[in-house]
Amino acid sequence: FPRSYSYCRGDSVQLQANGYDNYAWSSAVGLSDSTIANPICSADSSRWYQVRMWNDDGCSQTIPIHIEVTDYPRPENVVVSPSICPQYTGKVIAENVPGALPMVFTLNGDSQNNGSFTELAPGEYDLNITTAHGCQWDTTVVVGMNPIHHAAFEANPESGYTPLDVFFNNQSTPNSTGSQWFIDG
Numbered sequence: 001f002p003r004s005y006s007y008c009r010g011d012s013v014q015l016q017a018n019g020y021d022n023y024a025w026s027s028a029v030g031l032s033d034s035t036i037a038n039p040i041c042s043a044d045s046s047r048w049y050q051v052r053m054w055n056d057d058g059c060s061q062t063i064p065i066h067i068e069v070t071d072y073p074r075p076e077n078v079v080v081s082p083s084i085c086p087q088y089t090g091k092v093i094a095e096n097v098p099g100a101l102p103m104v105f106t107l108n109g110d111s112q113n114n115g116s117f118t119e120l121a122p123g124e125y126d127l128n129i130t131t132a133h134g135c136q137w138d139t140t141v142v143v144g145m146n147p148i149h150h151a152a153f154e155a156n157p158e159s160g161y162t163p164l165d166v167f168f169n170n171q172s173t174p175n176s177t178g179s180q181w182f183i184d185g
Contacts, residue, residue: 029043085145125140154168
């Protein structure tokens with residue numbers, strides 16, 4: 001039977017012992033019943049247990065069992081930065097994530113070993129973090145887009161006879177760094 005178990009804080013696991021008539025688990029902290037072969041363990045911290053097993057004829061044995069309780073990988077902060085048009089510059093960064101290493105960070109099906117995802121298009125993303133012990137945390141985040149550029153120009157003069165020199169005052173929002181002109185398509 002297993003000599004060590006691991007589970008996520010708040011969950012439980014059924015311990016296994018067999019082959020004897022009587023059982024005594026110590027300590028009894030977090031156990032459903034310390035006198036049966038297979039108690040449910042709901043301890044909230046890692047610890048050692050011992051199971052003493054014996055038959056009615058006096059034959060006995062004591063075995064140590066280790067329980068590893070790990071935290072869910074809930075980050076202290078998830079930073080979401082918007083994407084800037086026309087390049088995809090959005091970011092999702094999971095900061096200060098507790099839990100057993102190594103961890104797998106997955107964003108919309110793409111997995112990596114760190115919590116920093118870059119070059120993202122605007123949209124909705126599913127973020128999942130899984131520890132080495134299988135504890136999982138997930139959330140949905142939205143990568144926005146910096147305000148969409150709105151092209152607006154004021155012509156001066158607005159009309160006149162040809163040939164006509166026209167000057168354009170840029171009133172686009174937010175301030176554009178470049179422009180492309182189309183006249184009659």
